[in-house]
Amino acid sequence: MNRIISRLASFSLAFYLMGALVLWLFLGIFLARCPATDPAIHQMNQKLILDWLFDAETMDWRVVGWFLGFCLLNLFLFVNLAACTATSLWNRMFFNNDKTKKRLLFVIHGLIALIMIGHLANMGIGYKYSWIKMAPGDSFALPNGAALTVSDVNYAVPVKFLKMDRHEARKQLGREIFDIKENYVSVRLTRYNREIAKGNLYMLKPLRVGPLRVTLNRFFLLENKGENAVGAILTVSKNPIHEAFFLIYALTIVCLLIYLITCKQASPLSPQKNGGINLNQ
Amino acid sequence: MIETATILFPILHGLGLSGFLTALGLAIGQKPVAAAYAFLAGMGGLLLNWGLIIVAAQRLPLYGMFESMTTILLIAGGCLFFDPKKPAGADTIGYGFMALLSGCLFLFPLGLNHDFFLYKSPWVQCFFFFRLLSAGVLFFAGIRFTVALTDAIAPANRMAYAKQQARLLLAGTVLFLLSEFSGSVWCLKGWGDSWRWSENFFQSAAIFFLIMLNLHIPLHLLHHRRARTALGALSSFAVVFLFLW
Numbered sequence: 001m002n003r004i005i006s007r008l009a010s011f012s013l014a015f016y017l018m019g020a021l022v023l024w025l026f027l028g029i030f031l032a033r034c035p036a037t038d039p040a041i042h043q044m045n046q047k048l049i050l051d052w053l054f055d056a057e058t059m060d061w062r063v064v065g066w067f068l069g070f071c072l073l074n075l076f077l078f079v080n081l082a083a084c085t086a087t088s089l090w091n092r093m094f095f096n097n098d099k100t101k102k103r104l105l106f107v108i109h110g111l112i113a114l115i116m117i118g119h120l121a122n123m124g125i126g127y128k129y130s131w132i133k134m135a136p137g138d139s140f141a142l143p144n145g146a147a148l149t150v151s152d153v154n155y156a157v158p159v160k161f162l163k164m165d166r167h168e169a170r171k172q173l174g175r176e177i178f179d180i181k182e183n184y185v186s187v188r189l190t191r192y193n194r195e196i197a198k199g200n201l202y203m204l205k206p207l208r209v210g211p212l213r214v215t216l217n218r219f220f221l222l223e224n225k226g227e228n229a230v231g232a233i234l235t236v237s238k239n240p241i242h243e244a245f246f247l248i249y250a251l252t253i254v255c256l257l258i259y260l261i262t263c264k265q266a267s268p269l270s271p272q273k274n275g276g277i278n279l280n281q
Numbered sequence: 282m283i284e285t286a287t288i289l290f291p292i293l294h295g296l297g298l299s300g301f302l303t304a305l306g307l308a309i310g311q312k313p314v315a316a317a318y319a320f321l322a323g324m325g326g327l328l329l330n331w332g333l334i335i336v337a338a339q340r341l342p343l344y345g346m347f348e349s350m351t352t353i354l355l356i357a358g359g360c361l362f363f364d365p366k367k368p369a370g371a372d373t374i375g376y377g378f379m380a381l382l383s384g385c386l387f388l389f390p391l392g393l394n395h396d397f398f399l400y401k402s403p404w405v406q407c408f409f410f411f412r413l414l415s416a417g418v419l420f421f422a423g424i425r426f427t428v429a430l431t432d433a434i435a436p437a438n439r440m441a442y443a444k445q446q447a448r449l450l451l452a453g454t455v456l457f458l459l460s461e462f463s464g465s466v467w468c469l470k471g472w473g474d475s476w477r478w479s480e481n482f483f484q485s486a487a488i489f490f491l492i493m494l495n496l497h498i499p500l501h502l503l504h505h506r507r508a509r510t511a512l513g514a515l516s517s518f519a520v521v522f523l524f525l526w
Binding site: 011 | 395398399400404486494499
């Protein structure tokens with residue numbers, strides 16, 4: 001049993017798993033760039049990943065296969081990380097030398113394990129409805145009797161930007177032309193026809209009601225409602241762990257920074273202190 | 282102003298490249314002091330371009346190939362010049378890589394990146410700022426790994442050098458994670474989620490694991506100095522390439 005745990009906690013396993021993940025991610029980049037699989041990758045962002053996985057309509061075996069392989073590699077890496085943290089890094093904390101550094105290393109690995117759990121939770125907790133195209137007056141039904149209604153769309157720049165190629169529009173929509181505060185969408189949130197919140201959505205400034213988040217993705221031109229009628233593309237997501245996830249993420253960076261400073265202060269290690277490894281070869 | 286700047290950008294960048302090439306030639310010819318002055322002249326050219334971008338675009342030079350590469354070269358060049366623990370031969374290799382990257386920039390248009398309204402957001406600015414800082418540090422780490430490949434480090438100093446390299450990679454990681462943190466907040470505010478299944482996110486994750494590979498080298502590879510340093514150099518340069526891709 002001890003042998004299995006030490007194998008699972010080994011540096012070699014971590015190294016090869018990370019190498020495999022790099023290759024797997026490059027395969028993912030290829031799939032995202034390939035015209036045949038790009039729409040399927042894009043579909044992964046439309047809803048919660050767990051809902052996407054069980055939706056037969058959007059299924060593409062290449063992307064599903066890649067995703068399952070990615071999950072499997074991450075699962076192995078998580079087991080390796082957990083085993084290494086619980087055995088080797090835990091035991092090292094009680095060595096007499098460099099106690100602060102060893103404690104920090106233990107904490108950093110623990111926090112990274114929590115970040116991985118956060119990513120996993122992000123795949124299945126709450127809900128997500130992305131890329132909802134809405135015109136003024138439209139409503140979108142949400143779980144538990146809730147509904148989102150667009151009251152008004154204020155698009156203060158010429159609609160020609162919505163008619164041109166998206167990349168070309170991006171080049172022309174500079175800070176002087178597009179004022180974030182002047183382009184917004186007014187929305188109402190109701191539950192069983194009772195208003196629970198209302199407000200304006202701006203670019204990069206979503207409306208938040210507890211764990212619920214309504215985000216303005218972009219504006220679009222309504223084709224059948226007059227020449228200058230503009231609608232909005234929205235995302236509604238509910239995730240109670242985002243704040244905790246970002247807190248852990250920030251804490252990991254702070255711990256890494258402190259670790260870096262303690263490394264700088266530490267004197268060069270002798271081969272004995274370095275676990276007998278002679279790097280001078 | 283932008284028209285004048287657009288004329289000056291290639292001239293100043295040319296000055297930078299000439300400085301680095303002259304420094305390389307002088308360093309090969311065993312004239313380190315003159316090489317250092319030539320290198321400083323090259324850095325001066327880049328610094329002028331950097332300032333010119335700020336004045337012309339009214340923002341930090343963070344976007345597009347020209348602005349990004351100028352920033353990365355300045356950071357890496359600054360690290361190279363002020364490195365107190367520089368081994369012999371580091372300058373020559375450093376000047377060579379700086380000249381190579383500066384020369385590559387002539388393959389791209391030397392002009393300002395288009396303005397975009399999202400560049401107003403502090404999260405977007407932090408994302409690109411820390412990303413370029415990290416790329417600069419990692420490019421410098423790549424130069425140092427290449428130095429270690431050439432037997433320039435005396436055997437007695439190799440362990441200390443390897444530890445300095447690990448610290449440099451760790452510094453690059455911290456800067457990279459700061460950028461990724463800002464990027465995740467940007468993503469949450471713009472798309473309603475902290476992660477997206479897209480090429481850019483796969484690339485960021487690949488960069489993270491590429492850096493981490495070097496900090497988790499198993500014992501049997503740790504004994505092979507050349508394999509270890511080659512992996513370090515390759516992954517550092519690969520990361521910079523991915524940043525600029």
